Amino acid sequence: MEWIKQIVQYIAIMFIQVLLIGNLHFMGMCHPYIYIICLMTMPITLSVPIELIIGAIVGFIMDLFLTTPGVHMAACTLLMYLRRSMIPHLVFEPERLTGSIDSSSLGMSGWLQYIAVLTLVHHAMVQILSAWSFHHIGWIILSIIISAFISLVLIILYDLIHTRQ
Amino acid sequence: MRSLLQFILRYSNFLVFMSLEVVAFLLIITYSDYPKSTVLTSANKLTAFHYQTWNNITEYFSLRRTNTILADENAFLRGRLSELEQLQAEHIADSVSKSLRNIHYMPARLIHLTTNEQHNYLTLNKGIHEGIRSGMGVRNSDGAVGIVCAVSEHYALVIPIIHTKMQLSCRLKKNDYIGTVHWDGRSCTYAQLEEIASHVHPEQGDTVVTSGLATAFPAGVPVGVVEKVELGDGDIYYTIRMRLVADFKRLNYVQVIDNELADEQHTLEKEWSGLSK
Numbered sequence: 001m002e003w004i005k006q007i008v009q010y011i012a013i014m015f016i017q018v019l020l021i022g023n024l025h026f027m028g029m030c031h032p033y034i035y036i037i038c039l040m041t042m043p044i045t046l047s048v049p050i051e052l053i054i055g056a057i058v059g060f061i062m063d064l065f066l067t068t069p070g071v072h073m074a075a076c077t078l079l080m081y082l083r084r085s086m087i088p089h090l091v092f093e094p095e096r097l098t099g100s101i102d103s104s105s106l107g108m109s110g111w112l113q114y115i116a117v118l119t120l121v122h123h124a125m126v127q128i129l130s131a132w133s134f135h136h137i138g139w140i141i142l143s144i145i146i147s148a149f150i151s152l153v154l155i156i157l158y159d160l161i162h163t164r165q
Numbered sequence: 166m167r168s169l170l171q172f173i174l175r176y177s178n179f180l181v182f183m184s185l186e187v188v189a190f191l192l193i194i195t196y197s198d199y200p201k202s203t204v205l206t207s208a209n210k211l212t213a214f215h216y217q218t219w220n221n222i223t224e225y226f227s228l229r230r231t232n233t234i235l236a237d238e239n240a241f242l243r244g245r246l247s248e249l250e251q252l253q254a255e256h257i258a259d260s261v262s263k264s265l266r267n268i269h270y271m272p273a274r275l276i277h278l279t280t281n282e283q284h285n286y287l288t289l290n291k292g293i294h295e296g297i298r299s300g301m302g303v304r305n306s307d308g309a310v311g312i313v314c315a316v317s318e319h320y321a322l323v324i325p326i327i328h329t330k331m332q333l334s335c336r337l338k339k340n341d342y343i344g345t346v347h348w349d350g351r352s353c354t355y356a357q358l359e360e361i362a363s364h365v366h367p368e369q370g371d372t373v374v375t376s377g378l379a380t381a382f383p384a385g386v387p388v389g390v391v392e393k394v395e396l397g398d399g400d401i402y403y404t405i406r407m408r409l410v411a412d413f414k415r416l417n418y419v420q421v422i423d424n425e426l427a428d429e430q431h432t433l434e435k436e437w438s439g440l441s442k
Contacts, residue, residue, distance in 0.1 A: 019219050031281055049181040056185045063192075065215075066279065067206045067286045067322070070192030077185045084178075129193060131283045131329075136350060 006100065010038040014058075018065045031143065032151040033072075035062060036122055037158055039079055040115060041100045048084055055080030068130055075125035079118050090114055104163050115155050123148040208288045208315060208322035216277040216288060231417055238306045268383050270420040271296065273303075273321070280327065280353040280413050287323040289419065292316045302381035302422040308410035309333065309388045310419055312381045321421075326388070327353045327413055334379050335388050338372040340365065346373065346388055346407075353413045356389060358405040365403070367394050373407055380427035 017035040039055055046054075059076030063069050087101070088094050090110035103111040124144050131140055173180065206212075273295075277288040291297050293316050303310045303323050311325035312333075324331050326348060333346040335358065344361040358373055371391040377384025389407035396403050 018215075048178040052178070052181050052185055056189070059189070064206070064209065064212050066282070068282065068284070069196040069206075070189040070194075073192065074186055074189035077182060077189060081178075081182045131350065132193070139351065 013038055014061070017062070030150060031123070031127065031147040032154060033062075033123065033126065033147075034151055034154045034158070036076070036079060036119065036151075037155055039076060040083065040118055040155075041102055043100050044084070044087060044094065044097055051084065052077055052080050068126075071126055071129045074129060075122045078125055079122045082121060083114075083118060086114060086117065102163055103159050111159070112156075115152060119151050119155065120144070120148050123151065206286065206288075206315065206322050208292075208317050208320040210317065210320075213276065213288055213317070213320040217290060220274075220276040220290075227417060230415075234306060235418070267425045269423040269425070271423060273297070273419055273421050275416050275419060276320075278325070278413070278416060283329050283350045285325055285327050285353070285413075287311060287325055287416070289313075289321040289323060289421070290319070291421070292319045292321050294319055296423065297321045297421055300381060300427065301424070302375075302386075303419050304382070304386055304422060305411055305416060305419045307387065307412065309375055309382055309386045310411050310413075310416065313421065325413065326356055326409060326411070333382075333388065334376040335373050336376045337361070337365070337367055337391075338374050338385075342367075343376050343378070344373075344405075354409060355392065355406055356409055358389070358391070358407050359402060361403045361405060363396055363401055363403065367391055367403060367405055369394065380424050380430050382422060383424070 014035050017033065021032055021034055035058070039058060042051070042054070044051075055076040056073050059073035062072040062076075066072065087097070087106075090106055090113065091097065097105055099105060101114070106114055127140055127144050127147070271291065273289040273291045275287055276290050279285045287303075287310070289297070289303070297313060297316050299313050299316055301313045303313060309326065311323045311328070311331070313321050314324045315322045326333060326346060329348055329350045331348060334343065335346045336343045342361055342365045344358045346356050347359050348356045358367075361367055369391055372387060373389045373391065375382035375384060375386040375388060387410045389409045391405055392408045393406040394403055395405075
């Protein structure tokens with residue numbers, strides 16, 4: 001039953017992303033993507049190729065809603081790939097992680113490193129690919145930093161609410 | 166053979182990763198220009214249905230403002246109508262009334278838009294079924310919004326002026342000099358007017374309207390107001406920043422412009438460009 005609850009929660013997060021977060025405006029610079037919570041907190045009990053495919057599918061669905069074919073798919077696949085190679089560096093016995101990945105399973109500092117790196121990489125990939133040029137590179141970098149910061153705050157809040165339950 | 170299999174098994178994770186990335190990049194490259202079909206966009210059946218449902222709920226929150234806008238527009242149009250009727254009664258110019266009749270407006274409602282991407286798109290709740298075709302212009306009560314780029318059965322996808330690949334032929338209203346409006350991908354309230362030569366003297370507050378050269382818009386639809394004019398040493402063209410008249414963040418109801426003579430103009434231009442090659 002636990003995993004059905006989890007999937008429903010993931011779908012709810014994707015709806016929030018598409019319908020609410022997509023309408024945030026801050027000088028055209030704010031593009032937070034909180035749906036990556038779904039990918040980052042996913043348990044690591046599945047095999048790597050299947051995880052990569054799940055990442056690609058989630059990214060592809062976001063692409064359909066945001067009219068950015070391929071962009072989120074590329075970023076999410078990269079995120080899933082990096083995530084698997086990061087976890088062994090953050091905890092001693094990755095085999096013991098059977099539940100979802102969060103601040104209680106990775107420890108607060110490990111969790112913060114984990115989400116900071118993955119969020120930055122994902123946001124940078126999305127923004128550079130959707131600009132598809134390095135014409136306004138300074139502006140794009142600023143936009144990546146602001147968006148990633150806002151996403152991180154929202155992800156930390158989500159985690160606090162989630163682990164408190 | 167065995168070593169090949171071993172290689173594949175050993176690097177299977179990396180190979181799956183790379184092949185997924187290749188698929189994603191192929192999608193990006195194919196769609197990095199305008200989408201030609203609605204299949205992979207927000208105007209396809211599945212996504213448009215979700216946006217439509219959500220829009221049906223949120224629509225109620227802006228009814229008061231929409232009412233005010235529509236009432237103002239009604240009053241303005243009624244005034245224009247009586248002016249035109251008077252004009253027509255005074256001197257019936259055949260050519261004028263004929264050219265006016267070639268353009269029809271179809272009302273449509275916006276069900277989704279993005280304003281802070283580089284490639285923004287709008288989705289409308291009408292499609293082929295209601296007579297919308299790609300290439301038609303879209304305006305709201307303030308001025309030009311964009312051009313329809315792909316249509317499905319009941320939805321249409323529009324490239325707005327705020328799309329980095331969009332270029333709209335425009336002219337300065339006061340002296341009819343023609344330039345191109347282009348968006349730099351930053352704020353959705355400003356765009357750039359390019360190709361205005363240095364001997365023209367644009368000033369702050371000048372109105373920029375559509376040129377009427379392309380078939381999407383008739384001449385004279387407002388696009389923006391000049392905000393800042395710069396001319397560096399030795400520049401041939403001005404750098405002009407203009408405020409867009411359409412408020413993209415609050416778009417709601419729009420009109421799709423159906424130019425009956427569009428096909429004729431396209432055919433003629435195509436034939437001529439074919440001959441000149």
